[in-house]
Amino acid sequence: MRNILLLSILISFHSCQNEDYNFEISGVINGGKGKAIFLSSTSENDSVVIDSDDGFLFKGKVKNGNFYNLYFDKTRPILLYVDSGNVIKIQAEIESFDKIYNVEGSDVSSDIKTLQGKLEATYNKIKSIYDENMKNADSTKIDSIKNIITLETNKTVNEHRDFILDFIRKNPSSFAVLPAIYQSFDARTPIFSYLNDYVYFRMVDSALMATNPKSVHTQDFHSQVIQYKRQYDSFISQQTKPVEMQTAPDFKVMSPEGKMISLSSFRGKYVLLDFWASWCGPCRKENPNLVNAYRIFKKKNFTIFQVSLDNNKPDWIAAIDKDKLGEWSHGSDLKYWESEPGKLYNVGSIPSNFLINPDGVIIAQDLRGEDLQNKLKEVLK
Incomplete structure (x- = not known):
């Protein structure tokens, strides 16, 4: 998903010593003293060592808004959206760096945190549903238990979908919707698909093209939606609707x-x-x-x-x-x-x-x- 989001963009990215900058990212990472922390897009990387007060500071220049990963470990990043003029502040603990943190100074980054936090909570709830039902599972009732797990899991996933889709409906032009619409529980289980959710992909595409047409992220998403439309139209053309002079199916x-x-x-x-x-x-x-x-x-x-x-x-x-x-x-x-x-x-x-x-x-x-x-x-x- 990050390959989609963190797109190549020309960025003048500078360290703290260079005064030619238009954004700042600073923070306090409790327990992080002396550790190297990294900030990267797909085109640039920078790093600083956390000081004796557990603090850090990055300064840089971004031509257009862009996604950045802030991390100690590449597999556990905090995803930020940085725009010109942003003064972003992060507070976290070193042990739970990417899971529990506070972010100020970027509404989009704050929304990303909320949406990813919802995904984490949903994943944990699904795992709990499975563990609780299987804990004392009786082999003679395994089929009924699996049915219960399936029903409860589907309900939980649908509640999560409703939460994300409600955000998309209310904020279709926010760049926070891009990581949200590509959410998945794992590589094989995306929460949204272009066949079932094409209308939302189109909604976001239309909103971003209207408000941020020059953004590389908008342009990349627009190209992706064009491909989705071809596949979607091909799929729909193969479906058979009830035809004229046929009795209308009752329901x-x-x-x-x-x-x-x-x-x-x-x-x-x-x-x-x-x-x-x-x-x-x-x-x-x-x-x-x-x-x-x-x-x-x-x-x-x-x-x-x-x-x-x-x-x-x-x-x-x-x-x-x-x-x-x-x-x-x-x-x-x-x-x-x-x-x-x-x-x-x-x-x-x-x-x-x-x-x-x-x-x-x-x-x-x-x-x-x-x-x-x-x-x-x-x-x-």
């Missing part, structure tokens, strides 16, 4: 009020089954078109059933209210891209919709703007 999903709603309950009406989410920008832009179409055709045996791919109920309900979508039915299992209705309809991107006739047969797909109104005029004569 049940929970309404915001906690009641189960089935698609088949709309039989006898033309219904637009629309997949969307509160975090989906294109979906939110399309919602006014749905509102207009509904108001024009609602008295002609037409309704809308929106199924959200949200995983946060308050965000979902707030979006319904803000976009004035309350005149028709809504449902969600709050499973994000693991949404059961979404998987049933092979929804790989949103917004996505299906127009279904009173007999429950799909008669059109992915209607937007004027195309939706024109189709409704055609069938609702």
Whole structure:
């Protein structure tokens, strides 16, 4: 992951003796007296010896914001994001240097610490779940114990994902999201993937390109997302959606009020089954078109059933209210891209919709703007 983050960048990097600098990193490492501490990017390295008061000081010059590793041991670094004008202060103990530390003077570095600390806590919780359940495991109940471990582990991982994704939604242009979106428990277990989480990779890419287009990290991530898009589009093109003139697969999903709603309950009406989410920008832009179409055709045996791919109920309900979508039915299992209705309809991107006739047969797909109104005029004569 660091090969992605710590990209080559031209940096004038100087030791403490050179006054031509635009950032400082200092700190106190209790128990570190006399030890060499290192600061490095992919292009430059520097080191100082911790003084008799357990203190150290680096001064340097950075052209654009950059990621640095601060470390005694390369396998246990503190990841920092350093920008021009930063005066960063670190406090830590030598024994727990990379695990328990305080950082001031860089909001991005502080966020990186929080997000990596959450990853460490999640990893420890998963290990504890396994150890506790296997401690007194009875061989005759091993299958049920493994099921319990799987359920508890999945719940813990999903909680961690929700925490990170909430941060990304709120801070898509922060460089702290780059190490976060590449988090993994080990080399084989990434927490996020471009297939399941492409919308978030695209969200971060769009935000960084809008706010920091000249950053080498933005440009590298943008190149990576372009590759992901090719792979994602190839994957989606191989998926089979329900086709026109096919009976729409039925499903049940929970309404915001906690009641189960089935698609088949709309039989006898033309219904637009629309997949969307509160975090989906294109979906939110399309919602006014749905509102207009509904108001024009609602008295002609037409309704809308929106199924959200949200995983946060308050965000979902707030979006319904803000976009004035309350005149028709809504449902969600709050499973994000693991949404059961979404998987049933092979929804790989949103917004996505299906127009279904009173007999429950799909008669059109992915209607937007004027195309939706024109189709409704055609069938609702």
